[in-house]
Amino acid sequence: MSRDPHPILNPETRGLTEGPFSREEVRLANRNSGLLLEALRYDLTPFGLHYLLIHFDVPYASSADGWTLEISGMVENPLRLKLDDLKRYPQRTLRVTLECAGNGRAAIAPRAQSQPWHLEAVGTAEWTGTPLKTVLEQAGVNAYARDLVFYGKDRGFSGGIEHHYGRSLTPEQASAEDVLLAWAMNGAPLLPQHGFPLRLIVPGWYGMASVKWLDRIEVIDGPFDGFQQTGTYLYRKGEHDPGVPITMMRPRSLMIPPGIPDAYSRRRLVECGEIELFGRAWSGAGLPIKSVEVAVDGHWQLARLEPEAGQYAWRGWRFTWEARPGEHELMCRARDACGETQPLEQRFDYEGFGNNAVQRIDVTVR
Amino acid sequence: MSRDPHPILNPETRGLTEGPFSREEVRLANRNSGLLLEALRYDLTPFGLHYLLIHFDVPYASSADGWTLEISGMVENPLRLKLDDLKRYPQRTLRVTLECAGNGRAAIAPRAQSQPWHLEAVGTAEWTGTPLKTVLEQAGVNAYARDLVFYGKDRGFSGGIEHHYGRSLTPEQASAEDVLLAWAMNGAPLLPQHGFPLRLIVPGWYGMASVKWLDRIEVIDGPFDGFQQTGTYLYRKGEHDPGVPITMMRPRSLMIPPGIPDAYSRRRLVECGEIELFGRAWSGAGLPIKSVEVAVDGHWQLARLEPEAGQYAWRGWRFTWEARPGEHELMCRARDACGETQPLEQRFDYEGFGNNAVQRIDVTVR
Numbered sequence: 117m118s119r120d121p122h123p124i125l126n127p128e129t130r131g132l133t134e135g136p137f138s139r140e141e142v143r144l145a146n147r148n149s150g151l152l153l154e155a156l157r158y159d160l161t162p163f164g165l166h167y168l169l170i171h172f173d174v175p176y177a178s179s180a181d182g183w184t185l186e187i188s189g190m191v192e193n194p195l196r197l198k199l200d201d202l203k204r205y206p207q208r209t210l211r212v213t214l215e216c217a218g219n220g221r222a223a224i225a226p227r228a229q230s231q232p233w234h235l236e237a238v239g240t241a242e243w244t245g246t247p248l249k250t251v252l253e254q255a256g257v258n259a260y261a262r263d264l265v266f267y268g269k270d271r272g273f274s275g276g277i278e279h280h281y282g283r284s285l286t287p288e289q290a291s292a293e294d295v296l297l298a299w300a301m302n303g304a305p306l307l308p309q310h311g312f313p314l315r316l317i318v319p320g321w322y323g324m325a326s327v328k329w330l331d332r333i334e335v336i337d338g339p340f341d342g343f344q345q346t347g348t349y350l351y352r353k354g355e356h357d358p359g360v361p362i363t364m365m366r367p368r369s370l371m372i373p374p375g376i377p378d379a380y381s382r383r384r385l386v387e388c389g390e391i392e393l394f395g396r397a398w399s400g401a402g403l404p405i406k407s408v409e410v411a412v413d414g415h416w417q418l419a420r421l422e423p424e425a426g427q428y429a430w431r432g433w434r435f436t437w438e439a440r441p442g443e444h445e446l447m448c449r450a451r452d453a454c455g456e457t458q459p460l461e462q463r464f465d466y467e468g469f470g471n472n473a474v475q476r477i478d479v480t481v482r
Numbered sequence: 483m484s485r486d487p488h489p490i491l492n493p494e495t496r497g498l499t500e501g502p503f504s505r506e507e508v509r510l511a512n513r514n515s516g517l518l519l520e521a522l523r524y525d526l527t528p529f530g531l532h533y534l535l536i537h538f539d540v541p542y543a544s545s546a547d548g549w550t551l552e553i554s555g556m557v558e559n560p561l562r563l564k565l566d567d568l569k570r571y572p573q574r575t576l577r578v579t580l581e582c583a584g585n586g587r588a589a590i591a592p593r594a595q596s597q598p599w600h601l602e603a604v605g606t607a608e609w610t611g612t613p614l615k616t617v618l619e620q621a622g623v624n625a626y627a628r629d630l631v632f633y634g635k636d637r638g639f640s641g642g643i644e645h646h647y648g649r650s651l652t653p654e655q656a657s658a659e660d661v662l663l664a665w666a667m668n669g670a671p672l673l674p675q676h677g678f679p680l681r682l683i684v685p686g687w688y689g690m691a692s693v694k695w696l697d698r699i700e701v702i703d704g705p706f707d708g709f710q711q712t713g714t715y716l717y718r719k720g721e722h723d724p725g726v727p728i729t730m731m732r733p734r735s736l737m738i739p740p741g742i743p744d745a746y747s748r749r750r751l752v753e754c755g756e757i758e759l760f761g762r763a764w765s766g767a768g769l770p771i772k773s774v775e776v777a778v779d780g781h782w783q784l785a786r787l788e789p790e791a792g793q794y795a796w797r798g799w800r801f802t803w804e805a806r807p808g809e810h811e812l813m814c815r816a817r818d819a820c821g822e823t824q825p826l827e828q829r830f831d832y833e834g835f836g837n838n839a840v841q842r843i844d845v846t847v848r
Contacts, residue, residue, distance in 0.1 A: 125587065130746045136502040140747055142588060142598050145511035147518060147748075149530075155537045162674050164515075164530030171745045173520045222508060230746065232508050273744040273751070308528050309518065378539045378639040380496045380596065381506055382513075385639070 118126050130229040132466070133399060137222075139287070141232045150236025156372050156396050159240070159425060159432075160211070160302055166239030167323075168309050169216045169231060171281055173273030173327050180313035185297070189335035192256030199313050202297060205246040210294060211426035213240045213398045217226040217322035217349060218231075218466075219460065220471030228468035235370060235475055240396075240430050243317045245298030249291045257287055263340040264290045268317050277343045283327050284340035293430070294319045294402075295360050297330070320401040321429035322365050322470075324349050352466040359466075364400030366472040367458060369408050369433070369450035371395030384479040391437045393419075396430035399452035406455075409475075410435040411447040419448070439481045446477045483747060492639035496595040498832070503588075507598045516602025522738050522762050523799075524752055525606070526577070526790060528737050532605030533689075534675055535597060537647055537710075538638030546679035551663070555701035558622030565679050568663060571612040576660060577792040579606045581766045583688035583715060583728050586828065586837030602842055603735060606762075606796050609683045611664030615657045621701075622731045623653055629706040630656045632682050635695040643709045649693050650706035651684070660685045660768075660794070662827045663696070683795035685765040688731050690715050718832040725832075730766030732838040733824060735799070735816035737761030737775050739843050750845040757803045759785075762796035765818035771820075776801040777813040785814070807848045828830075 130140070146327030148169050155165045160376065174327040177183065187195040216237035218230060231237075257264070270279040285295070296317040299306060306312040318325040340346075350359030372394050375386030398404045404427075408419040422432030437446075449458040462473040496506070504653040514535050522533045543549065548567040553561040582603035584810040598601075623630070651661070662683040665672060672678040677694030684691040688825060690710065706712075716725030740761050741752030765772045770793075775787040788798030804811075828839040 125547075136504060137508045138502060141590070142508060143600060143748055144746070145508050146514075146516045146598070146600055146602055148512075150512045151517035152513060152536065152540055154542065154673070157542045158674075164534075164673055165677060166530075168530075170518065172743055173739075175520055176523050178521065223504070232512070234509055234512055236512055272742045274746070278742075278751075308521070308524075308532055311528060373539075376638045376644070377538055380510070380640070382509055385644075386778045464665050 117422040119158070132226040132228055134226045137232060141229055148231050150233065151192045153236060153370060156370055156374050157394065161193075161239040161241060163302070163307065164308070165258060166241055167214070167216060169218070169323065170238065170309065171274065172270040173270040174309050177308070177312055180281060183313050183331060185314060185331055185333070185412060187251065187255045187333045187335070190261040190333050190337060192258070193384050194255065195251070195255050197251070198248045199299060202246050202251070202299065202314070205250050207246055208296065209244040210240050210296060210317070210350040211240065211242050212234045212317060212319045212431040213428060214323045214326060215237065215365050215368070215398070217324055217469045221468030224464060224468050224471055225472065228380060230370075230468060241301045242303070243298040244295055244300035244303070245296035245317065247293065248297050250291065250317070252290060257335055260337060261287050261335045262338050263298065263336050265334045265336060265342065267329055267332040267334070268311075268327050269331050274343055275347050276446060279343055280325065281325040281344060282340070282342045283325055283344050284342070285325070288342055304463060314317065320364050322362055322400070324362070336464040348467060349469070350467070351469055354466055358464065362469055366470055367397070367399035367403075367450045367452040367456050368472045369395055369397035369404070369448045369458070370475055371448050371477070372448065374446075379455050385438050386479045386481045388439050388441050388478065388481050391439045392427070393437055394431055395419075395437040395448055397433055397450035398430040398471070399450065399456070402427045403452040403454055405431045406453050407451045408433040409438035409449050409451075410437070412437060413444055441481050444479050444481060447474045449474045493785055494845055498592040498594055500592045504595060507595055507742075510597045514597050516599065517605050519602060519736060520738050522736055523760065527605040527607060529668070529673065532607055532676070533580070533582060533603040535584070535603065535689065536675065537640065538636040540675050541635040543674070543678055548698060549679050549821055551680060551697055551699070551716060552623045553617065553699045553701070556624035556627040557701050558624070559620065561617070561621050561841065563617070563663060565761065567575075568612050568617070568680070571616050573610055573612055574662060575608050575610040576662060576683070577606065577608050577795040578587075578683060578685045579604065579796040580689045580692060581731050581734070581764070581795060583690055583835045586839060587834030589839065590828045590830060590834050590837055594832060596834060604736070607667050608669065609662055609664040610669070611662035611683065613659065614661040614663050614682070615659065617663060618656060622702055624775055626703060627653050627701045628704050629702050631700045631702060631706045631708065632693040632696055633698040633700070634693050635697050640709055641713050643713065645709050647693065647709040647710055648706070649710050650692055650708070651691070653660040686726055686730050687733070688766070690728070714832070714833060715839055717835055719830070723787035723832065731764065732836055733763070733765035733769075733771070733816045733818040733822050734838045735763035735814045735824070736841055737776070737812065737814050737843070738814075741845060752805050752845050752847045753845050754805050754807050757805045759801040759803055760787075760811070761799055761814055763816035764796040765816065765822070768793045769818040769820055771797045771816050772819050773817045775815050776803070778803060779810055809846050810845050810847060811839045812845060815840045
């Protein structure tokens with residue numbers, strides 16, 4: 117093939133910038149949707165408010181009738197399962213907080229041009245499905261298998277490479293008790309944009325592992341080198357840094373911005389007096405949150421934690437603030453059971469991943 | 483009061499620009515969410531894919547227990563209704579396409595800095611509620627009333643003015659048969675972000691008229707001069723143009739972008755051969771769509787219309803395209819029963835309203 121690559125195959129239209137936002141970034145911000153921070157109030161994120169990162173297009177399916185899940189490659193018994201077949205396995209429901217690995221990207225300078233999340237790429241839902249482990253046991257994964265590759269039905273280009281969205285787990289990771297083949301979210305069939313009819317849920321990990329529109333699992337003898345595994349979702353310091361694969365969520369806390377906003381700037385005005393700040397905190401790998409602190413004008417104090425709501429779900433917290441007239445800066449930060457906490461400033465990442473710097477909210481109290 | 487206005491009260495942080503997008507615009511794009519164009523496929527937009535324009539914050543309500551609708555002012559019988567009271571009135575269900583008046587704003591040059599919609603601020607749902615007319619008859623609107631003002635519970639600043647979101651209708655507009663006090667969307671209670679527990683639905687109008695989180699109707703003897711009525715939602719040529727109030731939706735058609743996308747640029751790659759293009763078309767004021775045309779590389783041809791699906795709902799259309807390798811531009815335009823159609827180029831509007839210029843999609847066919 118001697119043709120010049122056409123524009124769609126050219127990955128060089130995006131880059132690092134310190135400048136304002138491109139039309140492409142805004143288009144992505146319009147397509148993808150984040151949690152409205154005031155919806156942190158809900159234990160389970162209401163339908164339509166859970167964050168969504170859609171790499172390509174949402175595949176259309178009017179029903180699950182024509183759909184199957186194929187499990188092939190290095191297995192003793194290749195399987196082809198309909199949704200009703202899957203539902204005959206034992207089922208579990210898990211409450212899981214999912215966050216996009218790119219959450220916070222828009223605050224990093226210089227900034228990778230991609231979906232420009234500020235802080236809103238998070239949500240919590242109850243996912244119901246069959247433990248992946250059960251199905252894999254029936255398939256009989258070969259002892260020499262190196263990776264299990266999970267493919268979605270969604271297809272497109274990233275980095276100049278045409279592919280179905282695909283991510284891998286090692287046999288050990290895939291056999292964790294809590295990895296689900298999920299067909300229900302908050303008790304209802306998956307919405308199209310959340311992966312109907314089936315998605316993987318990998319609790320504790322950033323969202324890229326929880327492959328949507330899942331229709332194929334391939335067991336292979338070498339490391340999976342698909343674009344979404346080795347071409348992105350890596351912590352990297354620069355273009356030539358081989359990088360470190362991204363797995364578990366880093367600890368983060370978010371608060372509901374108090375008071376009322378200006379419609380354009382989103383600056384907040386708060387009435388003076390006793391204000392109950394409320395927020396959520398979570399970490400990855402099923403690690404409990406040990407503390408949340410709130411700073412008013414840089415002075416850190418402990419917040420009160422609500423009861424835990426599940427190993428993989430965010431935890432509520434409250435802080436009473438005696439708000440005095442003037443300009444104030446509010447911050448919050450979480451610390452997990454391993455002692456990991458949130459940095460005050462964003463660290464640079466070449467693609468804008470893993471930015472769990474503390475949230476800062478400027479408020480005017482009157 | 484001699485204090486300087488603080489930043490939240492200063493409307494001059496936004497303006498007209500020909501340049502790239504500001505952080506504030508991107509924050510709004512992250513908060514508000516649009517229809518994924520591939521979801522034009524669904525007659526009724528699935529939960530979470532209907533467009534959302536939230537001026538301030540979504541008010542929190544764990545139930546409708548504490549909520550009432552107050553009808554006061556120039557009425558014979560002031561009313562205070564709970565949701566159960568409202569549900570005892572006769573009910574109706576209407577399928578309604580709603581579009582934001584700012585849809586298309588991001589393509590206008592120079593561009594008003596606000597929510598930077600491209601084309602996605604639309605959705606179709608079945609709304610169930612009590613006809614407003616019925617409730618107004620019970621309240622007994624005074625013959626000398628000039629405006630009915632509909633207030634939401636949401637509060638904040640716009641243009642430097644603090645207010646609850648509020649919009650008005652004249653008694654005649656408010657008494658139209660199809661204006662609903664709606665408590666259900668697609669058969670379920672309203673989601674928080676769509677106005678729980680009650681919203682106004684004004685079919686045929688742009689979305690700003692369909693006030694969410696409605697809890698107060700005030701009947702007044704003069705014209706309502708609230709910010710959302712007289713300070714914005716006007717077609718204006720410039721800052722000092724008094725403008726024309728925005729009411730009904732202009733005709734528009736949209737198509738599902740064919741083929742597969744590049745994740746960043748959203749450019750499309752299509753396989754050559756026969757392609758069935760699919761889209762939707764609608765207009766305002768309950769006007770039927772009379773035709774949809776599709777242009778491939780500037781050559782316009784008629785599309786085939788699907789059956790109508792209700793006076794206020796979008797209408798499906800199809801067009802068979804024999805796609806040949808190379809670069810192509812696709813466009814579509816609707817014409818309504820009054821002969822109004824879509825312009826090829828966006829017209830300037832000072833706040834970026836009413837841009838119904840034709841959709842253009844660049845595709846590479848291989």
